[in-house]
Amino acid sequence: MRTFTTSLCLILVVWMVDVASEKSRIRQKRAWIITSFDIEEEYQGNFPYLVGRVDVDWKLMANFMIDGKGVDEEPRGIFSIDKNTAEMFVHKRIDFESHQRFLLKFYATNKTTGRVNTELGMEINILDINDHAPQFSRALYETHRMESTSQGETLVTVYASDDDDSSTCNGTFSFRIISVYPETTNAEFYIDQTKNSQHGAISFKGCLDYEEAQKYTILVEAKDHGDKVQLSSTSTVLVNVIDKNNHLPEILGQTGPGKIKEREMGVEVLRIQVTDKDSHGSPAWKAKYTIHGDKGEYFKIETDPETNEGILTVQKLIEYNEVTEKNISISVENVEPYLSCRVRKRVKDSKWDVETSIKETRPKLYPVTITVDDVNDPPIFIPAVKHVEVMENPGVGFLLETFTAKDMDRINSNTFRFLKGHDPADWVTVDSKTGRVVTAKVLDRESSFVNNSTYIVTLYAVDYGEPPMTGTGTLIIHIKDQNDNVPVLSENKLNMCLSDEPIRTKLSAVDPDLPPYSGPFLFELIGDVEGKWRIDPSYGTTVDLIKDSTVYAGHHELLVRVSDNQGHESLQNLSVTVCDCSETPTCHIRRSSTSKMGGGSVGIIILALLMLLVFMFMAILTSCEKKVYTTEDGPGMHLLISNIEEPGTDCGVSRDSKYDHNKASKLHILRGPGEELGDYAPHVYAEEGESVPDAHLDVISIPESDFGSVKLRYLGQRFNTLASICRADVTGKK
Structure with missing residues (x-):
């Protein structure tokens, strides 16, 4: 801004020289001198106060004005000028950190015409005062450092800033350590700061020793360089020291019997007790034990994590007949390597003379004798x-x-x-x-x-x-193995579908004997199976049972002979159910669903049998008259003897004296007027629900056009059985 003011001044001088050279031809204009004002921030006196006056030529009368930031622009109302005297006034406090300089425009107008004769720039500089102290970025800094940290290494870096003008003494500051607690002879802390830097690096001289101090509390100050007054602030730095192994463990003694029984395993023999000055529970404190002189590796030793004791146990059987006493030695060291740091000389304004080393120590051997007691040995x-x-x-x-x-x-x-x-x-x-x-x-x-x-x-x-x-x-x-088992069918019940073509199904056999006393097997069908059933191939562990088209629906019992490689055989019953798979996919389901009778079905069958006995008894007591009719059937006429039961013609109730007349009266009661005894409607005794189809009771459908009595001979095995029951005289079966 000062450069800008100088430039304005040079322009004004040039302008005045030019005016002087043309004095003879043009009337002389007013002569103006631009002014700069310096104002100190945060004025503590009364407002408004006079800053100064613009230097003007009082021979030329004019009105004076100013505008710009601080006048009619934000921040408004800070400055004003007396229009007659050109005196400058300040009306409010000014903060250097908000505004360091104001650039205003100065006007001189003709009192008569109001015309602006002159327009120049004016500079007002705000002077900084030391009103801000340096401030740390944190009130507390904390770090953790190993005991083995070397001197001169930066422990922690602090940072501070000052809102005052950094180009002045008010805005620059320095760090220093005010105090360290506790004060120890093994370490000295200091802080380094590069010139005009806002960072301070805290380091130490000597050795960190956990046993001397587990934590250091350092108070750090940042103080500015103000001319009239110096402002400062503080921050706290915590340095936590982590213990390292700078103390060796020492064996104090042992506890426990020190003896074992022969062939014992996993039992505790004794405990080794140690002491260690390092931090309890740290790797520097934890002990590590080693057994010496145990060539057979009969023992092992482990560390108790709570007490740091060495637990000696037996891991291998010891026979009393071989040894009655075992002599071994035990040593102890820490899990973490041993470290030492020692201050030899303190040097002013420099690092101290210290001796630091990580040593491989030779542990001491502790002798142990274990006695073996004899016990009864098993055979x-x-x-x-x-x-x-x-x-x-x-x-x-x-x-x-x-x-x-x-x-x-x-x-x-x-x-x-x-x-x-x-x-x-x-x-x-x-x-x-x-x-x-x-x-x-x-x-x-x-x-x-x-x-x-x-x-x-x-x-x-x-x-x-x-x-x-x-x-x-x-x-x-x-x-x-011996061939002491015969082959048997894997499954004795099969289902097959009814078809006009031959149908195959798998048939398997098993034999618990081993080869060559087992499969492959020979399968043979026994009995009348020609044109109905066959096996192909007949040799193997699994063969095909083939049903020809002449086999109708129903349940069929087959006899199968199965022979092993050595000719040992067995006769096996095979039950095959044939059904129409288009109506029911699985024959077995149909058969099983209809073959089970509940208690209600049994009761109905018993009731039906009782009713049949009643009607048979009634038939014995009922007399029927025989009538003979002559039937002419071509030239070979012959007589057919038949019993007819036309209503009201041939049947009556016997009046046998031996017959119970009360029962007879009951039969007459059953017959209504104009009706025969057998014309009454059936009486419903129990509701059994809808009927369930059964493969064995399928309806036989025979077309009338080609029906012949010979077809009755091929209605199936179950109809032959029925015929033998009904006509024993024809079939010869009783």
Whole structure:
């Protein structure tokens, strides 16, 4: 702005020189001098106050005006000028941080005409005062640093700013550390700040020592460089020290019995106790134990996470006969490597002379003696597992194997007995003295207790010690197959659909024997099946049963002979249901749904039988007159004898004296006037719902056009059975 003012001044001088050179031809104009004012911000006195006066030529009378920001533009009403004297006044406080300079326009107008004779610029500069203190970006800074942090490393960086003019002393500031708590001899903190920077880096000299101080509280100040007054503010910095391993663990002693019983595993032998000055629970404090001199690796040692003790346990069997005492050594170190930092000399205005190193320490060995106590040893089977191969179906008492065992406590004497352990089918017996294992039942390879032709029996050898000890032996019996089973059909009931063409269905057989005593099988149909049923192919595990078109709907019983590879055979009954699949998709469903009778159906059948007996009894008591009619049928006339039951002509109720007249009267009551006894409508006794079709009771449909009596001979097996019942004299069946 000062450059701008200088330029205006030069223009004004040039203008005045020009006016002077033309004095003879043009009337001289007024001479003006532009003015700049400096105003200090935040004036504390009374308003309005006079700032100064614009220097004008009082010989030329004019009115003076100003406009621009601070006058008639926002912020309005700060400045004004006396129109007659050109004196400048200030009416309000001005904040340097909001406005550093105002540019106004100055006018001089003719008092008579009001015409503007002069228009020049005016500059008002606002002077900054120190009214703002430096402010930190945070009231609290916090960081965590390892004990192993090297001196000179930046721990934390603080930041501050000042709203005053940064080009003046009011807006620049410096950092300094006011206090550190606690004060320790191992470390000294300082803050670095680049010139005119707003950042301060806090570092330290010496060594951080967790045992000396776990936390440092540092008070930092930022203070400006004001001429009249200096303003400042503070912030707190927390430095948390993380413990590292700068103390070695030391073994104090042991607790526990220090002895074990032979063949014990997983039991605690003793505990090693240690002390460590590092932070409890940290990696620097946690102990790590090592066993020395345990060549057989009989023991292991683990660290208790709560107490830091070493827990020594047995992980491998120790026999008293081999060793009665074990001597080992134990050492301890920390999970984290050992670190040391030591101040040798404090140097002014420079880093201190310190010695820092990470050492590989040689731990001390702590000797431990473990005593092994003798206990009763169990007998040992020699060998523990035996295999035997035997053909199935041996006789009872067949010798399978003889077991032997040894008592390690009494090698020269037999001080135990044999017992049978797990024998799922109870097939064997064991001699308690000799260990002989013989069959008690027939061994069947096809038994459900046999898995992959193998049967397993366990045996025990129990000594007479206190307490008695038991050894275990295993007998694995491999059973070889014999052809002791015949093949059988996998399924004895089949369903087939009625068709004009031959129909096939699958027929399978199984044999629990192994090859070559099982399949493939030979299938044969036995009985009168010519033109009705056949098997193709006849050899295999699954063949086709073929129904020819001459087989009608109904239930058919077939006899099938099935033979294995060795000629062992069996006769199997096969039930085949044939039905019209266009009406019912599954014959089995139809058959099963109609073959089950509920309690209501049984009751109706019984009631029907009772009614039949009543009518038969009535028929015996009813006399019917025989009449003979002559029927002419061509030249060979002959007589047909028949009984007719025309109404009211030939039948009456017997008057036999032996007959119960009360019952007879009841029969007369049943006959109404003008009606015969058999003309009454059926009486409904129970409602059975809609009828259910049955494959065995299908309606026989015979077209009338081609019906012949010979067709009655082919109505099916069930009609033949019915005929034998109705006409035993014709069929010869009783």
